[in-house]
Amino acid sequence: xxxxxxxxxxxxxxxYVAKIVRAAFCAHVDEVRQDxxxxxxxxxxxxxxxxxxxxxxxxxxxxxxxxxxTKIEEGGFLRFSAVGGIDPRTVVGQEVILYGREKxxxxxxVKPPHLTPAxxxxxxxxxxxxxxxxxxxxxxxxxxxxxxxxxxxRRELIQLAGSTVAAKxxxxxxxxxxLLSCLQELERLRHAADVYxxxxxQEEVGVRGAAMATYGVVPDIGIAVDVTHAExxxxxxxxxxxLGKGPGITVGPNIHPKISEEIIRVAxxxxxxxxLEAFPGPTGTDARxxxxxxxxxxxxxxxxxxxxxxxxxxxxxxDDLKLSGRLLAYxxxxxxxxxxEGLSCC
Amino acid sequence: xxxxxxxxxxxxxxxxxxxxxxxxxxxxxxVEEVTTDALGNLYLKKGFGRKPRVMVAAHMDEVGxxxxxxxxxxxxxxxxxxxxxxxxxxxxxxxxxxxxxAGVIGxxxxxxxxxxxxxxxxxxxxxxxxxxxxxxxxxxxxxKIGDYATFTAKVREAxxxxxxxxxxxxxxxxxxLAELLKEDFDLELNxxxxxQEEVGLRGAGVxxxxxxPDVALVIETTAAADVVGxxxxxxxxxxxxxxxxxxxxxxxxxxxxxxxxxxxxAEKLAIPYQFRRLTTAGTDAGIISxxxxxxxxxxxxxxxxxxxxxxxIINLDDWQNTLRLARGILNAIAExxxxxEGTA
Numbered sequence: 001x002x003x004x005x006x007x008x009x010x011x012x013x014x015x016y017v018a019k020i021v022r023a024a025f026c027a028h029v030d031e032v033r034q035d036x037x038x039x040x041x042x043x044x045x046x047x048x049x050x051x052x053x054x055x056x057x058x059x060x061x062x063x064x065x066x067x068x069x070t071k072i073e074e075g076g077f078l079r080f081s082a083v084g085g086i087d088p089r090t091v092v093g094q095e096v097i098l099y100g101r102e103k104x105x106x107x108x109x110v111k112p113p114h115l116t117p118a119x120x121x122x123x124x125x126x127x128x129x130x131x132x133x134x135x136x137x138x139x140x141x142x143x144x145x146x147x148x149x150x151x152x153x154r155r156e157l158i159q160l161a162g163s164t165v166a167a168k169x170x171x172x173x174x175x176x177x178x179l180l181s182c183l184q185e186l187e188r189l190r191h192a193a194d195v196y197x198x199x200x201x202q203e204e205v206g207v208r209g210a211a212m213a214t215y216g217v218v219p220d221i222g223i224a225v226d227v228t229h230a231e232x233x234x235x236x237x238x239x240x241x242x243l244g245k246g247p248g249i250t251v252g253p254n255i256h257p258k259i260s261e262e263i264i265r266v267a268x269x270x271x272x273x274x275x276l277e278a279f280p281g282p283t284g285t286d287a288r289x290x291x292x293x294x295x296x297x298x299x300x301x302x303x304x305x306x307x308x309x310x311x312x313x314x315x316x317x318x319d320d321l322k323l324s325g326r327l328l329a330y331x332x333x334x335x336x337x338x339x340x341e342g343l344s345c346c
Numbered sequence: 347x348x349x350x351x352x353x354x355x356x357x358x359x360x361x362x363x364x365x366x367x368x369x370x371x372x373x374x375x376x377v378e379e380v381t382t383d384a385l386g387n388l389y390l391k392k393g394f395g396r397k398p399r400v401m402v403a404a405h406m407d408e409v410g411x412x413x414x415x416x417x418x419x420x421x422x423x424x425x426x427x428x429x430x431x432x433x434x435x436x437x438x439x440x441x442x443x444x445x446x447x448a449g450v451i452g453x454x455x456x457x458x459x460x461x462x463x464x465x466x467x468x469x470x471x472x473x474x475x476x477x478x479x480x481x482x483x484x485x486x487x488x489x490k491i492g493d494y495a496t497f498t499a500k501v502r503e504a505x506x507x508x509x510x511x512x513x514x515x516x517x518x519x520x521x522x523l524a525e526l527l528k529e530d531f532d533l534e535l536n537x538x539x540x541x542q543e544e545v546g547l548r549g550a551g552v553x554x555x556x557x558x559p560d561v562a563l564v565i566e567t568t569a570a571a572d573v574v575g576x577x578x579x580x581x582x583x584x585x586x587x588x589x590x591x592x593x594x595x596x597x598x599x600x601x602x603x604x605x606x607x608x609x610x611x612a613e614k615l616a617i618p619y620q621f622r623r624l625t626t627a628g629t630d631a632g633i634i635s636x637x638x639x640x641x642x643x644x645x646x647x648x649x650x651x652x653x654x655x656x657x658x659i660i661n662l663d664d665w666q667n668t669l670r671l672a673r674g675i676l677n678a679i680a681e682x683x684x685x686x687e688g689t690a
């Protein structure tokens with residue numbers, strides 16, 4: 001978990017983290033391939049012989065939100081914009097790693113408070129007010145940094161109380177951890193279906209990788225694993241899941257009702273805790289793209305409760321990951337051709 | 347590197363014990379006497395009985411947070427210790443109390459914010475430390491009311507001979523004073539690592555009273571606002587331009603003969619220096635200079651970008667030059683460079 005969270009992988013530049021995921025997954029699968037977009041597709045074959053085995057696609061995204069240099073200012077200060085959704089107010093005062101011609105250490109700075117008029121102090125910083133300071137002269141900065149270079153907030157995984165941890169990029173490296181734990185569980189279970197576990201690219205910039213991956217795999221069922229909001233200050237109880245109480249099983253138009261019903265049935269059968277998450281439209285996850293690929297794919301979504309999404313201290317309970325992996329594996333073990341056939345008639 | 351260990355130590359105002367122990371351990375063998383007082387100031391003395399009696403002060407404390415309450419959910423309510431811009435707190439890691447419990451300061455997910463919410467600063471009343479617990483009872487077992495929290499940045503080399511880290515204000519100054527104590531000067535050197543500078547210059551006053559020096563030198567760290575978006579007139583200091591001399595701030599005015607001595611010393615030794623171009627805020631010199639019937643005091647400071655925030659930047663040439671200048675000032679004083687009696 002520490003390795004995959006600390007690995008860099010801004011949307012569109014997932015190669016490094018893809019390698020780490022590949023190394024971790026390959027012992028548990030039969031085949032690995034990478035498609036043109038960069039999605040890494042791991043195949044674990046099912047046990048059914050004769051006829052076409054059901055295909056289940058699991059998707060968790062590799063990419064994380066990050067920063068991109070837009071201008072080298074006088075004095076060597078770097079202006080930047082966000083790749084993915086970032087609250088500028090959460091990046092002020094952060095240490096960053098800038099991936100220039102070499103790896104550079106820097107700080108996200110802003111005009112100091114003593115130079116800020118009193119009425120501005122109550123306003124949040126805007127991205128255009130901020131700069132990355134790599135403590136270089138302008139001349140050196142121009143040699144080592146170019147417009148388009150990426151930067152990430154420097155953050156080691158933090159072990160908190162009990163099984164709680166905080167890190168950057170938990171969204172959605174946590175989902176990848178669930179996929180891995182599911183593949184491990186499947187080694188001791190009999191499953192008819194072929195499982196295509198896919199580490200997808202470019203989710204944060206518009207769920208792009210998952211669409212291409214789904215098109216390529218042509219699954220009978222697609223399940224996305226992503227993070228969802230856990231309770232935190234300023235959020236109403238019904239807007240959020242609880243930490244440590246198992247994955248959220250999403251219901252709503254993005255989700256095939258028979259899939260959510262079956263996941264719930266499996267959870268009850270194996271006495272695995274879960275929470276229901278109702279979402280009234282296309283979700284902001286790979287499930288959004290999977291559902292409308294080709295002629296339509298029956299789709300499900302498992303969500304890991306997480307606090308402070310899209311900050312560098314995304315916080316979750318590791319127990320929820322284990323529970324999610326197990327639930328997903330038991331669901332997969334129960335899928336046969338009859339279940340798949342039942343999905344296309346309403 | 348002592349500066350690295352000092353910077354990474356935890357020591358908000360009122361909780362300077364870790365820094366004090368570190369300095370005591372590092373420096374005891376180099377001095378003749380080590381004492382502490384009721385507030386926690388650390389005194390290291392060298393050259394007993396020599397004239398003049400010189401006090402050199404650097405404050406040990408850093409800005410931080412203090413735990414003042416619990417939410418039912420187990421989140422911690424905090425207040426600031428010293429001056430911190432609330433807007434640097436969101437999405438940071440902190441270390442709490444003697445056991446260095448890890449906590450994070452979260453922020454409401456951007457997805458759930460209403461548009462008008464996004465334009466406002468997140469003030470401290472809407473920020474909490476999250477220990478990862480699920481209840482007040484669990485939180486109470488880990489953290490007590492009154493526990494201090496500090497930032498956790500590790501010292502790193504960066505850019506053109508710079509360092510990134512927390513609490514350079516004023517561990518960078520402490521590190522200069524520590525080096526001076528390893529040398530010998532022809533005067534009675536009374537080094538004081540002071541407490542509680544950031545909450546109102548509380549430690550330095552009692553230290554100056556106890557020592558009653560002929561002259562005092564304060565080694566500090568000050569803001570460098572030489573960043574994009576700020577006008578040159580507002581830079582205060584510029585990183586890399588050398589130690590900064592204080593002319594005046596909210597608490598102190600530099601006596602002319604002090605300025606002359608410091609500037610002449612810098613010029614004689616070819617040390618680059620600059621003036622601190624801001625007349626607000628204060629240093630330990632503010633209180634030292636007004637102790638007893640008045641004590642002749644000087645302030646030299648290491649420029650620091652993003653001071654009082656989780657990650658600041660200093661330039662190592664500035665740090666070296668501050669050490670050279672402090673050494674030069676002490677030698678100049680030893681050679682009788684100051685008129686120490688009041689004029690009739």
